[in-house]
Amino acid sequence: PTTRPLQSPPAIPVFGHAHLLAPEFITPIRKLTAELGPTFALTIFGRRIVVTSDADVVEQVMYESPFFTKKIAGLLGEIQPVGGRGLFTSDTSDPLWAKAHKLLIPGFGTAPLKQYVPEMNHVTQQLTAAIDQQLGEPVMVTEWMTRFTFQTIGMCGFAFDFHLLDAPDAPMHPFIDAMNYCLAEAKVRSSHTRLYKWVPSRTNRKFDASLALMRQTVEEVITHRRANPDATKRDMLNFMLTSKDENGESLDDENIRDQVITFLIAGHETTSTLLSWCLYFLTQYPTVRERVLEEAVRVCGADPTAEITPQQISQLTYITQVLKETLRVRPPVPALGKSCVTSTVLPGGTLVEAGNGVMVNINGLHHSRDLWGPNPTAFNPDHFSKENEAKRHRFAWLPFSTAERACLGMAFAMLEAKVALATLIRKYEFEYPRAEPCTFDPVAVTLKPLDLHMLFHARTEL
Numbered sequence: 001p002t003t004r005p006l007q008s009p010p011a012i013p014v015f016g017h018a019h020l021l022a023p024e025f026i027t028p029i030r031k032l033t034a035e036l037g038p039t040f041a042l043t044i045f046g047r048r049i050v051v052t053s054d055a056d057v058v059e060q061v062m063y064e065s066p067f068f069t070k071k072i073a074g075l076l077g078e079i080q081p082v083g084g085r086g087l088f089t090s091d092t093s094d095p096l097w098a099k100a101h102k103l104l105i106p107g108f109g110t111a112p113l114k115q116y117v118p119e120m121n122h123v124t125q126q127l128t129a130a131i132d133q134q135l136g137e138p139v140m141v142t143e144w145m146t147r148f149t150f151q152t153i154g155m156c157g158f159a160f161d162f163h164l165l166d167a168p169d170a171p172m173h174p175f176i177d178a179m180n181y182c183l184a185e186a187k188v189r190s191s192h193t194r195l196y197k198w199v200p201s202r203t204n205r206k207f208d209a210s211l212a213l214m215r216q217t218v219e220e221v222i223t224h225r226r227a228n229p230d231a232t233k234r235d236m237l238n239f240m241l242t243s244k245d246e247n248g249e250s251l252d253d254e255n256i257r258d259q260v261i262t263f264l265i266a267g268h269e270t271t272s273t274l275l276s277w278c279l280y281f282l283t284q285y286p287t288v289r290e291r292v293l294e295e296a297v298r299v300c301g302a303d304p305t306a307e308i309t310p311q312q313i314s315q316l317t318y319i320t321q322v323l324k325e326t327l328r329v330r331p332p333v334p335a336l337g338k339s340c341v342t343s344t345v346l347p348g349g350t351l352v353e354a355g356n357g358v359m360v361n362i363n364g365l366h367h368s369r370d371l372w373g374p375n376p377t378a379f380n381p382d383h384f385s386k387e388n389e390a391k392r393h394r395f396a397w398l399p400f401s402t403a404e405r406a407c408l409g410m411a412f413a414m415l416e417a418k419v420a421l422a423t424l425i426r427k428y429e430f431e432y433p434r435a436e437p438c439t440f441d442p443v444a445v446t447l448k449p450l451d452l453h454m455l456f457h458a459r460t461e462l
């Protein structure tokens with residue numbers, strides 16, 4: 001077929017376009033999309049990357065196929081030392097990915113996740129107890145949401161108590177500092193030449209020491225569970241320790257360690273980012289906030305300390321729309337990478353060659369006028385009414401990715417976010433004290449709010 005060359009901005013030697021994407025890539029990618037259209041090409045240290053937010057192109061790229069696959073590169077390649085051969089940081093072609101994927105999928109469905117709801121409620125109550133100590137004061141929202149999501153995944157997944165919500169000034173667990181260091185450094189590494197990480201610098205030594213600490217922490221958890229097996233518990237750790245595939249094989253301890261670290265990484269900042277932006281949007285959109293409150297009270301009752309049941313959670317349909325809209329406007333994972341395995345022509349006539357990378361521009365998809373109408377930046381949960389959802393392109397909304405390499409924790413994250421939101425909205429009025437809108441953190445790995453401080457006031461009546 002006839003092919004159409006893709007446009008690219010001017011490049012420089014060696015870096016190509018890499019310098020354009022540091023310290024953050026959201027803004028430059030948004031500008032390039034406005035200038036060059038939804039699909040264009042960049043060269044990153046000699047590798048050609050097709051960037052796209054065209055839903056038809058994305059549709060073709062997302063499926064594991066003879067043409068495209070997930071192959072660890074770029075930022076994910078720098079996170080790989082941390083995630084190891086855990087699900088998130090392995091190639092689809094890695095047999096261990098396929099094995100772990102098959103083994104772990106059954107543990108993350110709607111039914112098995114119900115067991116975590118009491119613990120999610122419990123951690124939510126710990127969160128509100130901490131916030132109660134800080135009423136009327138500016139609270140660093142992302143930090144508290146991170147404490148909440150981390151405590152939740154630690155307790156639900158591995159019965160591991162990071163003690164993050166014991167008191168309003170509870171120290172961050174060393175595991176978390178170590179992990180944050182590694183993730184931030186991974187982002188720095190991804191915008192440097194390959195040499196950077198091999199020099200014996202202070203930052204590189206700290207990276208290695210932090211990784212060692214993380215591994216040791218998790219290895220102790222595994223050893224402890226092996227020594228004290230509890231057959232009544234079906235949490236993620238027990239699931240991994242006991243599940244066997246059709247050949248009677250289970251995951252070895254090294255891989256289980258990598259999976260645990262992976263769940264801790266993948267499972268906290270993303271959900272924390274979702275909740276933080278959601279609370280912020282509720283301060284900006286009072287009519288949405290009132291509907292959220294109305295639904296929470298109607299479905300869960302007036303007492304915000306009563307446990308929310310799985311049955312009630314399934315009725316929180318407007319809150320689900322609000323969370324989905326938050327994920328559209330601020331996708332915590334704003335882009336993801338795929339690799340072309342066999343040269344092919346994309347819809348629209350673009351040739352991608354074997355070895356090329358593809359950047360699926362999720363943030364771009366979520367802000368496309370073609371897909372979302374003339375005002376895609378406005379926060380409007382009606383985008384996710386049943387009828388609007390049915391009308392839309394299936395690849396217009398991809399905060400959790402899709403197909404084989406989709407997020408394993410989607411249902412877990414949504415469950416946790418619903419419990420938290422339905423509780424917080426009934427307990428507090430939120431105030432965003434600044435006139436300027438909240439922007440995103442340019443150095444974070446996820447698209448999280450920068451310096452989001454809010455005031456929480458006790459609701460006096462419902």
Ligand code: MNH
Pocket residue numbers: 070076087088089101153262263266267268270271274331332333336337398399400401404405406407408409410412413
């Ligand atoms: Mn999660 C993969 C987004 C919560 C565990 N997750 C992905 C991917 C996206 C994503 C996007 C695909 C990345 C890629 O293609 O490189 N995840 C999210 C978002 C939230 C989230 C937006 C919350 C909101 N994720 C969670 C939670 C867990 C989790 C919670 C664990 C309990 N995610 C994973 C795992 C993978 C993943 C594991 C890798 C799955 C695979 O490739 O097999």
